[in-house]
Amino acid sequence: MFNLKEKNIWIIGGAGYLGSALTEALDSLCRKVVCVDLAEKAESLVREKALRNTRPYTFDVSEIGQLEPFLDQMMADEGVPDGVVNLTFISSGATRMEDLTAAAFQKPFDDSVTSYFVIGRHLAEKMKDHGGGSVVNFSSMYGHISPDPGTYPAPMIPNPIDYGASKAALSHLTRYMAVHYGKKGVRFNAVAPGPFPHPGMQVDPEFMAALSAKTPMGRIGRQAETVGPTVFLLSEASSYMTGQILAVDGGWTVW
Numbered sequence: 001m002f003n004l005k006e007k008n009i010w011i012i013g014g015a016g017y018l019g020s021a022l023t024e025a026l027d028s029l030c031r032k033v034v035c036v037d038l039a040e041k042a043e044s045l046v047r048e049k050a051l052r053n054t055r056p057y058t059f060d061v062s063e064i065g066q067l068e069p070f071l072d073q074m075m076a077d078e079g080v081p082d083g084v085v086n087l088t089f090i091s092s093g094a095t096r097m098e099d100l101t102a103a104a105f106q107k108p109f110d111d112s113v114t115s116y117f118v119i120g121r122h123l124a125e126k127m128k129d130h131g132g133g134s135v136v137n138f139s140s141m142y143g144h145i146s147p148d149p150g151t152y153p154a155p156m157i158p159n160p161i162d163y164g165a166s167k168a169a170l171s172h173l174t175r176y177m178a179v180h181y182g183k184k185g186v187r188f189n190a191v192a193p194g195p196f197p198h199p200g201m202q203v204d205p206e207f208m209a210a211l212s213a214k215t216p217m218g219r220i221g222r223q224a225e226t227v228g229p230t231v232f233l234l235s236e237a238s239s240y241m242t243g244q245i246l247a248v249d250g251g252w253t254v255w
Contacts, residue, residue, distance in 0.1 A: 001235060001236050001237035001239075002231060002232070002235045002236075002237050003235070003236075004026070004029045004030045004083075004231065004234060004235055005029065005030065005031060006031050007030050007031060007032075007082040007083060007234070008030070008031060008032045008034070008078065008079055008080075008081050008082050008083075009026055009030050009032070009033050009034070009081060009082060009083045009084070009085070009234060010033075010034040010035075010036070010074075010078075010081040010083070010084045010085070010123075011023050011026070011033065011034070011035050011036070011084075011085045011087070012036045012061060012084070012085065012086045012087065012088055012119060013036070013037055013061075013086065013087035013088035013089075013138075014033075014035035014036060014037055014042060014045075014085070014087065015035060015037035015041035015042045015044070015045040015056075016037065016041075016087060017196070017198050017199070017223065018087060018138070018193065018196060018223065018226050019035075019037070019085075019087045020045055020049075021223045021224040021226070021227055022085065022087075022226065022227050022230055023035045023042075023045060023051070023054060024045075024049050024051065025224065025227045025231070026054075026231070027049075027051040027052065027053050027054045028053075029231065030053060031053065032053055032054075032055065032078065032079075033051070033053055033054040033055070034054070034055050034057065034074060034078050034081070035054050035055070035056050035057065036056075036057045036058075036059050036061075036074075037056075037057075037058065038058065038059075038060055039058065040056075040058050041058075042054075042056030042057060042058060043056040043058065055077075055078060057074060061088050061111075061112075061115040061119070062090065062111035062112070062115060064110075064111070064114055064115060064118060067115060067118050067119065067122075068118060068122050071119065071122050071123060075126060080123075080126045080127060080130040081123060081127065081133065082127075082130075082131070082133045082134075083133050083134045083135070083136070083234040084119070084120075084123055084133070084134075084135045084136070085135075085136045085137075085138070085230060085234070086116055086119055086120070086135070086136070086137050086138060087138040088112060088115060088116075089108070089112055089138070089163070089166075089167075090107060090108045090111045090112040090166075091108055091160055091162060091163040091166075092104040092105065092107070092108075092160045092162050092163075093160065094156075094157045094160075095157065095160050096157055097160075097161060100160065100161070100162065104162065105161070105162045105165075106162075107162070108162050108163065108165075108166035109162075109165075109166055109169065112166055112170075113166050113169050113170055113173065116137060116170055116173060117173060120135055120137070120173070120177050120188065121177070123135070124177065124181050124184070124186040124188075127185075127186050128181065128184040128185055128186050131185065132184070132185025132186050132187075133185070133186055133187070134186070134187045134189070134233060134234050134235075134238070135177070135186065135187065135188045135189075136189055136190065136191060136230055136233045136234060137170055137173075137174050137188070137189075137190040137191075138190065138191050138192075138193065138226075139167045139168075139170050139171045139174070139190045139191065139192040139245055140163070140164070140167040140192055140193060141192055141193065141194045141195075141247065141249045141252055141253050142159050142163060142164035142167055143164060143166075143167030143168040143169075143170065143171045143192060143245075144168065144171070144192065144245075144247075144253060145252075145253055146164065147159045147164070148214065150210070151207075151210045151211060151214060152207065152210075153204070153206045153207055153210065156204075156207060167192075170190070171190055171192070171245050174188050174189065174190040174243065174245065175188075175243045175245075178242040178243030179243065182242055182243075187233075187238075187239075187241065187242040188242060188243060189233045189238070189241060189242060189243065189244045189245070189246065190244070190245045190246065191226055191229055191230055191233070191245075191246050191248055192245050192246065192247045192248065192249065193221065193226055193248050193249065194215065194221060194247065194248060194249020194250055194252040194253070195211045195212075195214065195215065195220045195221055195249065195250065195252065196220065196221040196223070196225075196226070197211065197220060202220075208220065214252055215249065215250035215251050215252045216250065216251035216252075216254065216255060217250040217251055219250065220250070221248065221249070221250060225248065226248050229246050229248050233246065
């Protein structure tokens with residue numbers, strides 16, 4: 001049920017912190033992996049990890065007007081995918097609520113959420129005529145709950161509102177598209193990671209202790225711990241699941 005060895009899987013944002021672990025794992029599990037990321041990061045990942053079955057591409061998904069032509073060219077080169085994982089995101093970053101401009105708040109919706117819509121719809125329209133498939137979006141626990149400011153010791157700023165609000169929109173987009181494509185053989189689900197801080201943020205012991213204390217498991221997530229849930233959602237093991245948001249958060253959202 002978990003066999004992906006004949007599958008062509010695309011990973012958008014596949015060379016980032018969580019995406020690189022997934023790309024590396026799928027390289028050994030799939031017939032072909034197509035990895036897309038910014039600034040030749042995918043090419044660097046393929047070289048550094050000596051990936052044998054991964055085709056790297058460079059593209060900025062916020063270039064919405066060029067997105068469908070890019071996807072069409074990739075399908076001409078690599079074939080219609082059997083599964084797609086989308087991990088891209090845009091955020092205003094470390095910005096206080098009081099300083100966040102309307103334009104900065106809007107940007108994740110214009111670029112990130114819209115790119116998820118364009119990618120999901122465009123590829124699903126092709127996948128439905130090629131045996132169907134599975135689309136796995138990456139949401140976030142902050143698409144369902146608000147950050148606890150006490151988790152962020154000064155001078156850190158809590159995760160910005162534009163990030164959480166856009167991830168909430170992405171979770172609903174996933175459900176909506178699951179309904180639309182349900183009878184057409186294309187499943188839409190999402191993974192909602194919890195505390196998986198980038199290594200650059202793991203050097204602050206006070207922050208790490210605060211994050212760990214927020215989970216029943218008492219620790220942050222390890223880089224590869226979203227791989228298994230994503231493989232599950234890509235595979236036939238989850239064949240009767242669609243429209244689900246699968247929390248991978250150490251239990252953060254259950255108490």
